[in-house]
Amino acid sequence: MLIVVKVGGSILKEVPPEIVSDIKSVLSEHQLVLVHGGGKGVTEVASKLGKEQKFVFSPTGFRSRYTDKETMEIFTMVMAGKINKKLVSALQKQEIPVVGLSGLDGYLLRAERKKRLIVVNEQGRKQVIDGGYTGKVNQVNASLLKLLLDNGYVPLVSPVAVSEEFEPLNVDADRTAANIAGALKADKLVLLTDVEGLMFNDKVVPELCVDDVESKLKKIGGGMITKVYAAKEALKNGVGEVVICSGVRKTPISSALKHEGGTVISSE
Numbered sequence: 001m002l003i004v005v006k007v008g009g010s011i012l013k014e015v016p017p018e019i020v021s022d023i024k025s026v027l028s029e030h031q032l033v034l035v036h037g038g039g040k041g042v043t044e045v046a047s048k049l050g051k052e053q054k055f056v057f058s059p060t061g062f063r064s065r066y067t068d069k070e071t072m073e074i075f076t077m078v079m080a081g082k083i084n085k086k087l088v089s090a091l092q093k094q095e096i097p098v099v100g101l102s103g104l105d106g107y108l109l110r111a112e113r114k115k116r117l118i119v120v121n122e123q124g125r126k127q128v129i130d131g132g133y134t135g136k137v138n139q140v141n142a143s144l145l146k147l148l149l150d151n152g153y154v155p156l157v158s159p160v161a162v163s164e165e166f167e168p169l170n171v172d173a174d175r176t177a178a179n180i181a182g183a184l185k186a187d188k189l190v191l192l193t194d195v196e197g198l199m200f201n202d203k204v205v206p207e208l209c210v211d212d213v214e215s216k217l218k219k220i221g222g223g224m225i226t227k228v229y230a231a232k233e234a235l236k237n238g239v240g241e242v243v244i245c246s247g248v249r250k251t252p253i254s255s256a257l258k259h260e261g262g263t264v265i266s267s268e
Contacts, residue, residue, distance in 0.1 A: 001031070002030065002033075005023075006037070009036070009041060012041070018248070018249070021094065022254055025254060027154065033186070036158060036173065041083055056117065071132075101155055103161040106141055109137050112138050113131060114135060116128050135161055136175075175229065190257075192256075197263035240266075
C-alpha cells in the first residue's frame with residue numbers, strides 16, 4: 001500500500017521515538033510519504049526574533065496565521081530548515097532512507113496565492129484584508145514523489161509552496177497532505193495529532209461517512225475543522241480512506257492502519 005502520513009506540529013517539539021520506530025516498521029510492508037506541520041515552532045522562533053504573530057479566523061471557523069513577507073521568511077526558515085532537518089536526522093538515525101523536501105523543491109507544490117482574505121474581526125464582523133503570503137495548493141509534482149518512492153526513499157515534505165510568481169507561500173499542512181495523497185491516489189491518508197480522533201459529546205467517533213461530516217462540523221473543535229476538510233478533499237480525489245488519530249500513542253501509524261483507535265472517514 002501507499003500511505004501518506006501527516007505528523008502534526010503539536011507532537012513535534014521532540015520527535016517521538018514511537019513514531020520513528022513505527023515508521024520503520026510500516027516501511028517493511030508499505031510505501032510512505034510524510035508531511036509535517038510545526039506552527040508552534042514557527043511562533044516560538046518568531047517571538048524570539050521579536051516578530052509578533054497574528055492569527056485570523058475565517059467565517060467558517062478556520063484559524064490561520066496571517067503571513068506577511070517577514071513572517072513568510074521565518075516560516076520557511078523554521079519549516080523547511082529547522083523542523084524538516086530535525087525530522088530527517090531522527091529518521092536517519094534509525095537508517096530510514098528519508099529525503100527532506102519543501103514544496104519549493106522541484107516545483108513539488110504549486111499554489112495559488114490568496115489575494116484577499118475574508119476574516120471575522122474582534123467585533124464578529126466580516127472584514128476583507130490583504131491575503132499576504134498564504135496560498136492554496138493546486139498542483140503536486142507527483143512524478144518527483146514517485147521517482148523517490150520507486151527508488152526506496154521516503155519523501156518528507158514541509159508545507160511551503162511556490163506561487164505563480166515563484167514566491168514561497170504558507171500552505172496548510174493537513175490540506176497539503178490531502179493534495180499529495182490525492183495526486184498519488186494513495187490507499188490511505190493518516191493525520192496524526194495530539195488527540196484521539198474526532199470527538200462528539202466527549203466521545204471519539206470510530207467511523208464516519210464523508211457525507212455525514214458536514215452536519216457535524218459545528219460540533220467539531222476549531223483545530224479539527226481543517227482536518228475534516230482535508231479528509232473530504234482526499235476522498236474526493238480518490239484516496240481510499242482517511243484516519244485521524246493520536247500520534248503520541250504506541251505504534252500510531254500501525255494502529256491507524258488496523259483501525260485501532262482514532263476516527264476512520266470513508267466515502268461509504
